[in-house]
Amino acid sequence: MQIVVLGAGTVGTSIANLLCLHGHSVTVVDSDVDYIRRVNETLDIRAVSGSASQSSVLFQAGVMGIDLCLAVTGDDEVNLVAASMSKAMGARRTLARVFAPVFRDMSTFDYQRHFNIDRLLSLEQLSAMELARGIRNPGSVTMENFAKGELEVKEVGIDEATPSVGVPLKNLKLSTGIRIGSILREGKMRIAGAEDAIQVGDRITLIGQREDIDEVTDVFRKTAEPKIGVVIAGGGETGYHLARSLEGERCAVVVMESSEERCEFLAANLKRSTVLQVDATRRAVLEEERVGSADVFVACTGDDENNIMAGVEAREIGAKRIMSIVGRPDYANVVGKLGIDLAVSPREVMARQVMSFLNSGPVISRSSLPGGSIEVLEIEVIQGAPATEHVLANLPLPSACLIAAVMKEDYVRVPGADDRLVAGDTVVALVDDSAVEDIISLFDINGA
């Protein structure tokens, strides 16, 4: 595919490199000639120097008719303008990286719609989602791209004979926001149907909004899951997003942040977390605040070395699991040896996200459920697609398929049988490998 990457910083360069390794044709644009020279020397890709927000530069880079344009310069405003222009100039899909949370909020002004950009991504939020998943739900599928992390897929093992065992799914009184997606039984994974009943020994996946999922999980367990004690070192964007997505019934969250001003913001906006104004890079502080009794310690101070040091100290004091943000690729080798259980690299998280966007036709992203033959497709509903012709119950959907959620703008709903898809919706579907083509043709205006 033809791809243009705007911005040749660490994020842009590493994604360009990865895309190149996957055989795509990549052009990189940056205003800094030194960056361009470095790219030319080290990577086998085309590099154009100039400002990404100038039409002449975008023209030279060839954004017309390309498959994907990524705006990942260090400047939010440049990314918005450049991604918007690229789309208008004929890039099929565009993604822009933004740092400031306000760009992703549409209450006052809808940036994504106004600038006609397919997705605004926050590296910090993506990293926080990755960490959150590692804490709440190890081994779950990557779903951060759906509804800004509001939608989650969770795997639950059925170990005990709860009242929900043996009852056909259609008779299980689950919250309306939840779907059972797949059942793994005797090594075979399949899409759950209304007549299926859960058996002891099954592993099932639940799909829905985070809060509903926590509630429903208890239906399948006799004993409630124990509360997880989480200490977050660093209350920047990543730490804040992480605390927000964890705080609640299942996690007791403590955030350590040294800036007084930032602490005030955190305390005002994190209703169910404890905010401490301390320097988490000092061992005495970690001891004093009893980090040793934490189930999970997460270091996201904004500095690799501090993160690694704090992680090592926390491990020594006795924290059970250590996670850290580590940006530099050459540190990856060391962190495991130092006893850090999960190191999240923002560049890698971003790269994975970008890779899932490299699809043709109405498919926006595509990922596989772990250990199975089931794919999670995110599909755009286009004007005139066969899928818009009837309510869901009357669509010729293959049985090995489940429409798990429908998104309109940022809002997710779990559709019922008499729901009808309209152009502009985005559908999240679980599909068996064998039925993927059938599903896509329902959404493709040329495929029917």
Add this chain to the structure above:
Amino acid sequence: MKFADFVSAGSIKAGLETDTKEEVIAELVTALVAAGQIREEDNDGILKAIMKREELGSTGIGRGVAVPHTKHPSVERLVATVGVSQEGIDFNSLDGEKVQLFFLLISPPDQPGDHLRALENISRQLRDDTFCRFLKQSKTPEDIQQLLEEADNNQFVS
């Protein structure tokens, strides 16, 4: 766009009973539910969305006025209500002053133009000191309703 186009008369509150930011917003959202403008099951979702917007920066724009707002797919057209607090409420406003006048607005996500026109109308009208003063002195929803009508007829803004 006029107030009459989006403010639901039946939900206007002349004497707000609560005294914190979140409670006031909740009271106004509940008033919209009671007036049949939004469904009860959407109450919590809308409240959460409005509070999330407040995190990015207070919608208290100064001079005792706040315009909490959000977009939500559960509404099919713009809905809004007005609330007046006699004592004033701490709303982390730009100028640090307590807020007495609340215009709460909820729009469907697919009508971004109307949403901005409504916000613009509210902001423009509230720039008039006389209009604000009269609103703050209102004792009944009918008083407020009448003032909004007068504003719609351009009796305040020159």
